Amino acid sequence: MxxxxxxxxxxxxxxxxxxxxxxxxxxxxxxxxxxxxxxxxxxxxxxVFPDHERCLADMTALLERGDDPDPVGAVCDAARLVMRMYAANPEFSVQRYGLTQEVPGLRTYELSVVRRYEGTLAGYLRRRWAKAPDGGLRADVVAAAVVAAHNNALRSWLRSGGEGDAEAAVDHALGLVRGVWGEPDGPGGGEPAAEHVGAAEREKAPFTLRGGDPDVDPEGDVIVMVASRKAPLWRVVQSVEAAMAAG
Missing domain, CATH: 1.10.10.60 (Homeodomain-like)
Structure with a gap:
């Protein structure tokens, strides 16, 4: 019915x-x-959105199944449920996207659904990182990044009329998120997970750090850094601060 x-x-x-x-x-x-x-x-x-409640329930169940060793990977997998829901019926999904763009009330409704997905992902990450420094902030940032990456790829696919491989597009977008935030439970605390970063990304590695030359700086108070011009400034500052704190 x-x-x-x-x-x-x-x-x-x-x-x-x-x-x-x-x-x-x-x-x-x-x-x-x-x-x-x-x-x-x-x-x-x-x-207009009869399938989102079921998808939200499936997402919640997936995240509650156990403690995945890679929390960021877990929320990426959960986000893929939304993509698969859309890809299962491309014609309906494309028509609904067109209708949503035409009706302001539907756009507002869709945004409320997106916030619920994001809240579900962030809630899971907060629980996983409850004891980590800035765990709540990190959870919110990562959840927002996952949703933004997923939605960017999905909407590009919808605007194309459902042409191409939606799953591949979403995988690529989520791979960028995992490249930055993968394995935040590890010693890197949010540094890129090497196994999720491809050769092209490794060539763009933002920087390397080492202590000063003991002949020039006997007390080790100089930090020498080599940074890519494309490295985000916040990553450079973060790494310098971490190196200084390590003493």
């Missing part, structure tokens, strides 16, 4: 427009009463 109502609603939205379609129109098309509609959907907006 839920799927029948969602299909009837979506077809009417495409035919008549979202604003001109009423709940009475939807239940008439589906052949059920108004009460049946509100049993499954609190509003018309919910009928």
């Amino acid at each position: 839920r799927e029948a109502l969602a299909e009837a609603a979506f077809q009417l939205f495409l035919e008549r427009g979202f604003e001109r379609t009423t709940v009475d129109d939807i239940v008439a098309r589906a052949g059920v009463g108004r009460r049946s509609f509100f049993r499954y959907f609190p509003s018309k907006e919910d009928a």
